[in-house]
Amino acid sequence: MEFDFAAEQPKFLMLMYGLIAFVAVVGGLLLLLDVVPAWFARRREAQLVAASASGAPLPRRRKPREGMFALFFLLPTLLLLTIGLVAPAIRTTMLSFMDANSNDWIGLRNYGWMFSEDSIVRVLINTLVWVLLVPLVATSFGLLYAVMVDKARFESVAKSLIFLPMAISFVGASIIWKFVYAYRGDGQEQIGLLNQIVVSLGGEPKQWLLDSPLNTLLLIVIMVWIQAGFAMVVLSAAIKAIPADIVEAARLDGVTPWQMFWQITMPSIRPALIVVVVTLSIATLKVFDIVRTTTNGNYETSVIANEMYNQAFRYGQNGQGSALAVFLFILVIPIVIYQIRNIRQQREG
Amino acid sequence: MAFARSRQAFAIAGVLGLALSATACGTGDDKKSDTAAGSAECAAYEKYGDNDGKKVTIYSSIRDIEADRLAESWKQFEDCTGIEIDHEGSGEFEAQLNVRVDGGNAPDLAFIPQPGLLKRFVDSGKLKPVGADTKKMAEENYPADWLKYSTVNGQFYGAPLGSNVKSFVWYSPKTFKEKGWTVPTSWDELIKLSDQIAATGTKPWCAGIESGEATGWPATDWIEDLMLRTQTPEVYDQWTTHGIPFNDPKVAEALDKAGTILKNEKYVNGGFGGVKSIATTSFQEAGVPITTGKCALHRQASFYANQWPKGTKVAEDGDVFAFYFPAIDASKGKPVLGGGEFVAAFADRPEVQAVQTYLASGEYTNSRAKIGDWVSANNKLDLANVANPIDKLSVQILQDKSTVFRFDGSDLMPAAVGSGTFWKGMVQWINGKDTKTVLDGIEGSWK
């Protein structure tokens, strides 16, 4: 186990190249944006001078090239998104109308399959349950906890503990919970915490992950366990940012804590609340590792992302896998519409 | 700096002709050195041609210690031919191989354990047929039974490599001796023994089919073993190629026969609970109760030898060992279920074919076997090089003339069935669904 530090040098060199590239790209872009308009401005000035000297009509004063600025600001993002996400999304949509080997067009047959196969319908229902429950439970828990822990003793320690699962990968978290749900037969020594508790209360051990729909709920617990910390930290920060004078004024008006919560706290943290719910909804739609690691979708626990991966990569059913992916795009539409409304309101307000 | 210096030293040593142990220098890019190449040891490798300095990438599902052993097994080949073999193992092998191939980033060689998957790559035109040398070598060294699994439309796409025997029942020789039980040699004796053990209050069988994203596969092995025992090998072949429907009464018969053990509350699941606990018990720990006497019999492949707790002696007179899963009708021969991987090529450069040929050779087989814990159906394999008792037994079974070998059926079927609905169906079956519903469901998914 000798460790040759020198052998690692190329990696650091590469990392350095990466950082240099970073500075070059970002710095270069900003510099360009600074220099180019200045150059244009000078040229315009020169034109103006020349024009006034020759007595020709003044060139029409154009509005500042806002659009061009925006383009430069957006350029790297748009480029990367086109290569990394837009192109794949288009490809996936096309594949969803093709057969397993992506050779022939078969119209909507993959979609027909999706809604006629009982097990897949089950997958769609499960996904719906996930996307309704996770944001709701995780956000409410996070909010409650944020309110409760606010200025309590050990606040930052407690918050760190709640946030801790965020630092664990989904796979790691699933392994942790597999231990919690582990089962040994009646009379055997239990190795799963949950069954140990049941047994010590005089109950019979249960195979938690076997019975639908309880098993889906238990998997959702894992996701909530991971994500509640995120909700809590964001909302707690928002709560702390509520200006003290508003609170003070309300207090002088003699509002009850209940009113305070609904009339002061909730409206003030609304933007943060939206961020949390939207982020959690999307993360939940894409949840994959948890189901894969714990049950791989057996016992009627599968969700779209897991089924999509199995179909496309394990079973070689590119068409069916892609159709499931497209269905994911469709599921996000309500959230998108909600965002559009938000933006409209924001622009008006 | 140290890196640069050692390379320099390496170069100087080469120039001065003092490359005493250049191969042991370990700078990471040992190329063929003149002394090594000229030595007697390397004479055997001359037939692989001159490919000095070339690189061949291999992708497989073999990881950790097993991967180290692989690297060790072809070390001499690398030293003598100058071909650098770059092996990468991944637990996500099947899915990742698809992604890499589709993404235009295929490895040169892949060790594919599923003939079904191999066929899919052939169908999409990605695999290259093997070269003439490899084909000749494979035909000399492997039984025809094995070669047909990697032959698609008359073209041969890769020689077998490692193998395993799945028709084993693990037991504890020590416990058997204490209790006066004897190893059964027929199905009836097996059932009689099970009843005898059950009468003592211990559940005789333990099983577990949970295996993360591959949950269900151990149960499919059970069914395949029973298919081979209740039906003829020809029916088995029809079944795996969809010549008969999956819900054929013959398959139902096999399933029900397996059910007489797996779904028998008196028999299972020793050390874990009732029948349903099979579904959530991980295959890794399923057999472990044998060591504590909570269970007596566990049907699992030869590679289960690696799963026993540390300090467990795996031998005929040890803590645990395995006996051949007996046939129901011994007059029809000795049906054996097994698996293995095939060396398939996505490139046909000479150095790739050289490696392919080498891996099919007797030299390689014995080189790998000497390192340990490995079995192959290669008939050049010298039993003396196989140290591990269970591996020895496997080789004996594989080389036995009366053996009727069949490949793991779920690996032969299309992946959507073989590692999809078949696995899932078995989980449901264990979980209480009846045979007919389960088989109808699997049949419905096979298009």
Added chain:
Amino acid sequence: MTTATPTVAAGTQKTGGRGTSAAGRVRKRLNSRTATIVSIVIALVWTIPTFGLFISSVRPENEIKGSGWWTFFTNPSFTLENYQEVLFGRSSSSGQLASYFINSLAITIPSVLFPLAFASLAAYALAWINFRGRDWMYIAIFALQIVPLQMALVPLLKFFSTGVSIGGVTVMPAWDLVDEQKFAQVWFAHTCFALPFAVFLLHNFISQLPGELMESARVDGATHPKIFRSIVLPLITPALAAFGIFQFLWVWNDLLVALIFAGGGDETAPLTVRLAEMAGTRGNEWQRLTAGAFVSIVVPMIVFLSLQRFFVRGLLAGSVKG
């Protein structure tokens, strides 16, 4: 405030230092001691699963499989063998855990910086530069969050391995990277995948900066790049830190992207790939995962705890408007 931990201090500074937030009021009206106790109990319950795993990681293999981790307290048998194996290992490559560690760092740092920079530029443009169709562009970028990573792997890999050609004309040749150069692919992939969320998050903060600030700067003749650098950037530093933490956690814990774009060798593979491999060919060494999980948690924990302060402030910046 006696509990002037960095977190709280950061919070109170912004609110004028009087330390009376709405929630604080609510809580005080409730029984403060009860709330404290309940919140601590919940925090502890939250930690039990992780704690159980930690205890498991110092127990011998046979005991992990045979009895519950809580029996450790009545029947302690302590071993560092799992850690020993994870860190120094039995396999030839595992002595080089440090090597994988460096890979993880080399992958993570640029994969956090690039999306941060690109997304904040884009978010600024989408929030404060007037151009046609910007709302639709923002919505489109937002919606891209849903594109499943898995479906993007093959096209992106093709992009690297065969390049781009339109109508037979090579627009971009194949990258043909070897060894550590493959890091570039991983950076590229992570940056692509991170951008929609990053733009969404940063846009949320940037768009809520007070408009008067921008207006007055424009009146003074400041250009967009100047406003971005001297006004926006300092104000959103905390938000950047917040996103930085998420992206860090995501990249550090990622397995799929690394597997595809970096490969599995010790030249490029990150810690996660190595840890996944350590379960052995047939998952027969899974007890090592318990120790492995903890080894991989250490760095994210340090990062989170040390940046927690910024993180909280970052989210405050979002509500400057009130």
